[in-house]
Amino acid sequence: MNSYQNKKVKIDIKNISKSYEDVKVLDNISIKVCEGEFVSILGSSGCGKSTIFNMITNLIEYDSGSIEINGKLSYMYQKDLLLPHKTIIDNVSLPLTIMKEKKFYNKAIRKKEAHKKVIEYFKTFGLEGYENKYPKELSGGMKQRANFLRTFVTSNDIMLLDEPFGALDSITKSSMQNWLLNIKNKVNSTILLITHDIDEAIMLSDKIYVISKKPSIVKKEFAIDKNCINDDNLENTVKLKKEILNLL
Numbered sequence: 001m002n003s004y005q006n007k008k009v010k011i012d013i014k015n016i017s018k019s020y021e022d023v024k025v026l027d028n029i030s031i032k033v034c035e036g037e038f039v040s041i042l043g044s045s046g047c048g049k050s051t052i053f054n055m056i057t058n059l060i061e062y063d064s065g066s067i068e069i070n071g072k073l074s075y076m077y078q079k080d081l082l083l084p085h086k087t088i089i090d091n092v093s094l095p096l097t098i099m100k101e102k103k104f105y106n107k108a109i110r111k112k113e114a115h116k117k118v119i120e121y122f123k124t125f126g127l128e129g130y131e132n133k134y135p136k137e138l139s140g141g142m143k144q145r146a147n148f149l150r151t152f153v154t155s156n157d158i159m160l161l162d163e164p165f166g167a168l169d170s171i172t173k174s175s176m177q178n179w180l181l182n183i184k185n186k187v188n189s190t191i192l193l194i195t196h197d198i199d200e201a202i203m204l205s206d207k208i209y210v211i212s213k214k215p216s217i218v219k220k221e222f223a224i225d226k227n228c229i230n231d232d233n234l235e236n237t238v239k240l241k242k243e244i245l246n247l248l
């Protein structure tokens with residue numbers, strides 16, 4: 001039985017359709033993400049993954065259907081958006097310093113409080129000792145960890161990740177995927193990942209929604225049983241990968 005069956009639904013996308021002018025991109029898409037779950041939306045380039053992401057974050061409207069979000073969202077894009085003239089700690093604290101909490105009315109106090117809040121995570125996120133460095137002094141993987149930490153401090157409730165490792169080389173990408181899996185087990189956030197990387201989706205997810213080419217529909221939903229799909233059961237993993245490839 002799926003252990004997420006009785007959990008709270010954090011993202012509930014029901015029968016969403018979307019056209020750009022007269023071109024239908026999404027056709028009746030439904031996706032459900034439960035509390036603590038790691039879900040991937042997997043599809044080839046141009047199928048409408050970012051469109052789904054932008055509808056969840058309210059950047060664009062949908063034509064029909066509904067989206068319900070139960071919790072606080074944060075999101076991270078593929079490109080690292082660290083400001084080059086700010087230190088890593090200032091970059092990571094940025095969302096907190098601009099949040100308008102009444103008790104932090106003074107900018108200097110807000111910054112000090114934000115630093116205090118984020119500093120405790122630097123070790124867990126593998127950034128200890130880099131607090132006062134600038135982005136250009138960090139490797140690509142470290143920059144994405146800083147970017148991820150900034151997303152995490154904005155909200156660790158529901159995190160949306162849009163191809164977060166897409167710009168990294170394959171070795172760094174693989175170590176970042178392992179790192180994300182490890183951190184996920186520690187923080188228990190709800191995560192929705194958008195990717196076109198089948199291996200990444202299989203490795204990280206509890207559930208995968210495979211999306212067809214546009215007009216996109218959900219071709220199949222896979223629940224990933226980590227006891228069967230792992231490095232010791234490569235046969236199962238290859239079989240699953242083949243099945244997904246045939247759907248794309």
Ligand SMILES: Nc1ncnc2c1ncn2[C@@H]1O[C@H](COP(=O)(O)OP(=O)(O)OP(=O)(O)O)[C@@H](O)[C@H]1O
Pocket residue numbers: 020021025043044045046047048049050051052196214
């Ligand atoms: N504002 C827009 N106006 C018209 N067409 C658009 C607009 N935004 C996206 N599209 C089209 O909708 C389709 C889906 O785009 P989207 O960016 O959501 O796909 P994607 O799956 O995220 O692609 P990729 O993996 O390449 O980033 C594409 O064919 C794109 O050209």
